[in-house]
Amino acid sequence: MRIPIRDTSKEDSYCVTADLLIPGRGEPFKNGCIIVSGTKITHVGAVSEVLKYARLAALPKTHVEVLMPGMWDCHVHLMGIHKVSSAAIVASASQQALAGARSARDVMLLLDAGFTSVREMAGYGIQLDQAISEGSLVGPKIYSSNCIISPTGGHADAHDMLADWFHDAVAHGLPCYTADGVAECLKAVRTQLRAGASVIKICGSGGVGSERDDPIDQQFSDEEIAAMVAEAARARRVVGAHCHGKPGIMASLKAGVRTIEHGSYIDDEAADLMLEKDAVLVATRLIVEDGLKLGEGMFTPIGYQKLLVTAKAQWKAYQLAIKRGVKIAIGTDTGVSIPGGISQGRNGLELGYAVKAGMTPLKAIESCCANGPLTLGPMAPLSGQLKEGYDADFIALSKSPLDDIDVLAHAQNVTHVWRAGKCYKSPGHPVSCI
Ligand SMILES: [Zn+2]
Structure with a gap:
């Protein structure tokens, strides 16, 4: 090497x-x-x-x-897991050397594939970026959110696990954080800033990989989202919201969220608001396609059932957003470290889906290059x-x-x-x- x-x-x-x-x-x-x-x-x-x-x-x-x-991949996770399940994610906190070792390979594969910057929307990216900056690892520049902030019972809470176990893992470095009410939301944002986050990631809606929530439902309340956006803005950070359903998309945009991650149920009204707010969509099609191919080999049975429904809506929404001229940055949601399988290094496939959904190749390249820094607001480098x-x-x-x-x-x-x-x-x- x-x-x-x-x-x-x-x-x-x-x-x-x-x-x-x-x-x-x-x-x-x-x-x-x-x-x-x-x-x-x-x-x-x-x-x-x-x-x-x-x-x-x-x-x-x-x-x-x-x-x-x-290129920029604006939505990755570097957690060294082999399966998208809360058990695998939570286990990574007690095996951080293992997660780091697997991620060392992931960051090399990203650079090898031409990705010189990634925006990591929850994971161990802050520590990996330090290792890369020091020259201990070879990889892209990593702009990380550190944790994903979720309400109790939300997308990034581990529903099938004792709450105490989950909170213990969080206390030991698991990049998830639960917060309820404005005061806890402020503390959640400040905790990410303390850790060195470049961007704040929140749950605007339920998720696909999580067990007991519905991707359609809004999660944080309007007041909680607004408080987190304002707190992040004070430190010149923007907020990216994980959003499938329309209620969460609309609430996030109204509160000033900068990027909508996934955006599975964007319709004309949501596209209008994205244009009005100059928000950016990070559509993440690769994980959807990988999930459809691998089925329960990648997701839990419940997650796979949710994926079947969300996948159809997301493809329609992506095509609509492109047609309506919504600003788009390329992101894959890649976050599984399986050698030779679905791990980092295939991120460039996302541009193919962008073209299939309606972009010209030149526009897809612009979305993967020039639009990347737009997802970081005032923290954007000249890149x-x-x-x-x-x-x-x-x-x-x-x-x-x-x-x-x-x-x-x-x-x-x-x-x-x-x-x-x-x-x-x-x-x-x-x-x-x-
Ligand atoms: Zn993600």
Whole structure:
């Protein structure tokens, strides 16, 4: 295994030229190049323009076929579990070294697949991000919510478990948090900020993988949601709400929630409100398709029954949201670590579903690159675009995804990966040997 240790003492500059440059937002162009200095992009343009300056033309060069920004998966979980069940999730808190070891592989697979940033909507991402920043692990930048905040009996409470056991696991680091009433909701948000959360994740509706709630029902009350949004905003964080049913979607949007996760029952009225509020949909189709294929191998029997109903509604809602011009960021909800199965590394499949649901390949790429930072509000880094001053996170491909979006679904088509200016993957030098 090759683990590059980042050396920030040298501000190396270099040039990457490409047959085709896809900027992430705006029109792709042929014979483009970027100049990188340290961790930032300093120039983007046509080779004939940028390299007419002798100083830039003299820089070390790499040539690639297709160059585009590193991708963002705006909804993942890094918990090192092998099944979507409350028992597996709760067990991860008592086996955090095991969860971390499995996640070490997951973060490598994400980078190998061209994902240079992920937004983790509950999991152990804050600790993993620290390990990546220190150079102990190779992986994407992780923006984590730490816990998912749920009301008692809500989507992220473990209904089939003694409440005391669940709360004990929470006290020992399980990334779930239950809160009831405005005061506890404020404390819940502040607890995530204390842990280093970049975004706040709440349950706006019931869930599919949970046992005794209904995905249609709203969970937190209007007052509780508004209190959490205001508290997060004081610390310049936005709230992302897990929402299937329409009541939770509408209540979350009215309270100022920035992103609707899943959005399974968005209709015209909900789409109108999303447009009015400039909210972002993170539609997560990959987990739905994986769940339909794997059935009870992935979900509990109750979860699978709920999935059958939600899957149909979600596909209709996704198509409608695209047609109505709702802002969309790509997210998969991938969170299971099974080697060779449904684990991280297949995240690019989500762009194929975006195209099937009505986006052009270029729009799907914009949703997976430029729109990623929009899900973090004021915490958004300058990332997701090949643009001057932006983070030097970019990837190269052997074929154009504009002709076939599924090029992005397979890590072998990703020939190079750079993150924060450093090259982690190039031909003959894989991200890892796993
Ligand atoms: Zn999720």
